[in-house]
Amino acid sequence: MSCRHRLSGFTLLAGLPLALIWSAPAIAQTIDTAHPAQGPSDTPAAAPTTNPEALEEIVVTGVRASLKSAEAIKRDAPEIVDSIVAEDIGKLPDRNVAEALQRVAGIQIQRNYGEGSSVAIRGLTQVRTELNGRDIFTAGGVDQLNLEDVPAELLAGIDVYKNPSAEQIEGQLSGVINFRTRKPFDFDGFKFAGGVTGNYYDLADKTGPSGSVLVSDRWNTGIGEIGVLADVAYQKDYFRDDQITTEPFYTLNQSRNADGSFVNPSDAATAAALGRSGQVTTIPHGGGLNKNYGNRQRFGTDVALQWRPSDTLDVTGEVLRNNYKFNIRGNAFFATTGDGAITPHPGADFKFASNGDFISGTWDDVPVGSYASQTTRESTTTDYSLKAHWTPTPNLEVTADGQYVRSDTSQSNFIVLTNGPNTTFQQNVSGDVASFSTIPASNTTNASLYSNNGFLDDFSKSYGSEKSGRLDVKYSFDNSVLKSLRAGFRYTDRNNSTRDTGYRYSSINGRGELVPYDLSDIFRGDANVFGSVITFPLENLSNYANTLSSFGINGAPAYLPSGTNAQSQQTYAEYGAAYFDASPWSIPLDGNIGVRVVKTNVSVSGYYQQVPQVAQPDGSTATGDPEYAAIAFKDSYTKFLPSLNLRYHLTDNLQLRMAASTNLATPTFSQLNPSLTLTEPGPSQHAEIHTATGGNPLLKPMTSRNLDASLEWYFSDHEYVSVAGFYKKINGYIQTAITPRDITFPDGKTYTYQVTSYTNAADAEVKGAEFSFQQFFDFLPDPFDGLGIQANFTYVDSQAPSPATSGPVTNVPLEMLSKYSYNLIGIYEKGPVSLRLAYNWRSKFVETTSGVGTGNLPIFDQPYGQLDGSLTYQVNQNFSLGVDARNINNALKLSYFGISTRPRTATISDRRFSFTARVTY
Known part of the structure; x- marks a missing residue:
């Protein structure tokens, strides 16, 4: 049969379902209008339609074997899937989960203090995280698992689903990330694997250990076959993060009133002093730096029990517990006038860009100061699951699954504020890294000019839990185009609550020690900033009780009702799907079509709080x-989520996939938090910009209609090339926005607050393409026949209205989305040697669509690329040694306010070097 006839058959089968799915949101909207009490769903994606147990049975013993296993998943899955498979037990290709995911086409990651922390798939951050096809999350309102929390050694692999089928749980716009752990029946019998790693962090100049142990066995008993597995992983990582900042830019207001007077005489005077009267002029109000030290500690345990009492029944119980501790201490030093005017130094040389943006110059009477801070966070997530798979007849399968998840997070924040003198401040922002100094230099080194004036402390606790249950039924047909019918039901009940003391400010009246702090090594000694500064000693902050005592403060701040908020969400979901294979009709086409119906009930509660100023007997206020x-x-709302997945086999090794679907993502709990606290400004703060931050309980869910296509050529069992295209039409996309609100306090005074919150922005579109290539060059002569390459490139185009409706930026891409990104990975595997060198790059992206103090301008991060590498030597069948390095190129992370001539931050992080010994039996 010719390709032309084959494609005709494809078109006949695909056209009508595609049209129905694309129009489904309109149908759903009609139904929602008719039944306003009904509503959609909230969560995960069901286990992949490809049998996960079967996939996990693939044995991986090296780079080629792991790539072969990942390729098999990609090739045979009913949906568009990319996978990462552990080379050996306890070792993903990257030691951090997010950093492993960045190697997948279409995925871009965010870094937190030098380490991958969160991901976006095809430009969207509304990603669903799963553990073995079930919900997994970190308490605190994010509705996802914090990827920093997971020891990578616990995982057997990660699957990324880029388009859903009806069986997959709702709760995403961009894709599903499913983390797979190992089970005792994955192995033929007894299995032991362990490894230990020493990690050196060059900027922090510290070494941290990590290690993992897995033990598994299975036995035939009088009640059937039983298997038990225990897996334990521990990591302690250190980091240091250096950052140099330029304070927000403000454009001088030189406009006039109707009578000819200046609207802002102070700005007009500043422009005249700069010799720029009548010219557009934008200036920063200072600069500063941060030098942070910290550590992360992860301890994860996974215990799994499997029981096979007969050939028709399997039961699996699993408990996974993960504990994550994060600690960061840092010093910041700054010279800034904040929101107040800044005065040019008479006679100083100033330079400006052609658009009027400041480049360099000298300012007078700029206050200097510092703060010392410490933040700690501890999160514990425990997942209990029980699953039974019953095959009463060869054609009927029934799966019952229950789960309970509990997650607790606690956090503390301490800050000591130190004031210094007003000084003359020199500033130059012309290079990648800003430079600045004071005149005289002793203004930053003379402790007698400084005093501690305030201490802030804050504590918060979050608790999250979920109970869920699902029942799935599959009936298979013999010798039929219709391969199977599948249906199921799922119920979830999820709750989240947060208690926060809010920041308590205590005046400490100059109490507390002050010490000089050397900055000569900041940015590895390559930065031209204050050589030394005066600040409160960081080590004193680690003992909270002693800190309170030294400042004369009694006890910790109280948890008030106003610092409490809670959210709950119940979902009821049911689906039906038909799987078909048209090969009996001589049409090499298979796929599935189905619909998922989800009803969601959401409730949120919190407090609106005002903190007033009260008149004192002496006429002052407090x-x-x-x-x-x-x-x-x-x-409450109900949504219908249809989906269609088609695969057309052009040849035995060449296949074309097409898919259409509707996705749903509900607002996160933190976005729905209705609590808002507004503190009335004191007399000295009346002229400042007043800000507040809160959620929006009126947010609606986001929906997207999706079209996907993928052409895949598998020219061996571990080599392929694929090209994919995608288009998403998103309704009600949630963005950050700043809106002015006039607030009247009990004393009758009204102030305007710039409130940062969330809004369902106008509709957005995301479209793009992915290219992936994987090959080993076996045809080369020895020893070059061990060479291989992995490469992928992603193009994502999106646009949404910016909350700024005037100024130099009015339209921006979606937050955290780079238009271009690519991975280039060189591999060498020959005999006992395995070498891997990986470079990941992404173009600029919007960090936030509207930054406080930027004139509502978005904040952009500049293009960023990082080089990582690893080398493993297999000493014998049971023992291997390895070294790896992260951030080999000492990458510099840069950001700016709206346009590139207004720099914001320059940041560097550690290079990490690791040595690993691993044993397997």
Whole structure:
């Protein structure tokens, strides 16, 4: 049969379902309008339609074997999938989960203090995380698992689903990330594997250990076959993060009133002093730096029990517990006038860009100061699951699955504020890294000019839990185009609550020690900033009780009702899907079509709080007791999520996939948090910009209609090339926005607050393409026949309205989305040697669509690329040694306010070098 006839058959089968799915949101909207009490769903994606147990049975013993296993998953899955498979037990290709995911086409990651922390798939951050096809999350309102929390050694592999089928749980716009752990029946019998690693971090100049142990066995008993597995992993990582900042830019207001007077005489005077009267002029109000030290500690355990009492029944119980501790201490030093005017130094040389943006110059009477801070976070997530798979007849399968997840997170924040003198401040922002100094230099090194004036402390606790259950039924047909019918039901009940003391400010009246702090090594000694500064010693902050005592403060801040908020969400989901294979009709086409119906009930509660100023007997004012009122909101909605997945076999090794679907993502719990606290400004703060941050309980869910296509050529069992295209039409996309609100306090005074919150912005579109290539060059002569390459490139184009409706930026891409990204990975595997060198790059992206103090301009991160490498030597069948390096190129992370002539931050992080010994029996 010719390709032309084959494609005709494809078109006949695909056209009508594609049209129905594309129009489904309109149909769903009609139904929602008719039944406003009904509503969509909230969560995960069901286990992949490809049998996960079967996939996990693939034995991987090296780079080629792991790539072969990942390719098999990609090739045979009913949906568009990319996978990462552990080379050996306890070892993903990268030691951090997020950093492993960045190697997948279409995925871009965010880094937190030098380490991968979160991901976006095809430009969207609304990603669903799963553990073995079930929900997994970190308490605190994010609705996802914090990828920093997971020891990579616990995982057997990661699957990334880029288009859903009806069986997959809802709760994403961009894709599903499913983390797979190992089970005792994955192995033929007894299995032991262990490894230990020493990691050196060059900027922090510290070494941290990590290690893992897995033990598994299975036995035939009088009640059937039983298997038990225990897996334990521990990591302790250190980091240091150096950052140099330029304070937000402000454009001088030289406009005039109707009578000819200046609207802002101060700005007009500044422009005249700069010799720029009548010219557009934008200047920063200072600069500063941060030098942070910290560590991360992960301890994960996974215990799995499998029981096979008969050939028709399997039961699996699993408990996974993960504990994550994060600690960071840092010093910041700054010279800034904040929101107040800044004065040019008479006679100083100033330079400006052609658009009027400041490049270099000298300012007078700029206050200097510092702060010392410490933040700690501890999260513990425990997942209990029980699954039974029953095959009463060769054609009927029934799967029952239950789960309970509990996650707890606690955090503390301490800050000591130190004031210094007003000084003359020199500043130059012309290079990648800003430079600045004071005149005289002793203004930053003379301790007698400084005093501690304030201490802030804050504590928060978050708790999250979920109970869920699902039942799935599959009936298979023999010798039929219709291969199987599948149906199922799922119920979840999820709750989240947060208690926060809020930041308590205590005046410490110059109490506390002050010490000089050397900055000569900042940016590895390559930065031209203050050589030394005065600050509160970091080591003193680690003992909270002693800190309170030294400052004369009694006890920790109290948890008030106003610092409490809670969210709950129940979902009821059911689906039906038909799987078909048209090969009996001589049409090499297979796929599935189905629909998922989800009803969601959401309730949120919190407090609206005002903190007034109270008149004192002497005529002054002081902060009074907070006044608060409880608030609560409820919502309910129902959504229909149809999906179609088609695969056309052009040849035995060449296949074309096409898919259409509707996705749903609900607002996160933190975005729905209705609580808002507004503190009335004191007399000295009346002229400042007043800000506040809160959620929006009126947010609606986001939906997307998706079209996907992928052409895949598998020219061997571990080599392929693929090209994919995608298009998403998103309704009600949620963005950050700043809106002015006039707030009246009990004393009758009204102030305008710039409130940062969330809004369902106008509709957005995301479209793009991916290219992936994987090959080993076996045809080369020895020893070059061990060479191989992995490469992928992603193009994502998106645009949404910017919250800024005027100024130099009015439209921006979606947050955290780079238009271009690529991975280039060189591999060498020959005999006992395995070498891997990986470079990951992404173009600029929007960090936030509207930054406070930027004139509502978005904040952009500049293009970023990082080089990592690893080398493993297999000493014998059971023992191997390895070394790896991260951030070999000492990458520099840069950001700017709206346009590139307004630099914001320059940041560097550690290079990590590791040595690993691993044993397997």
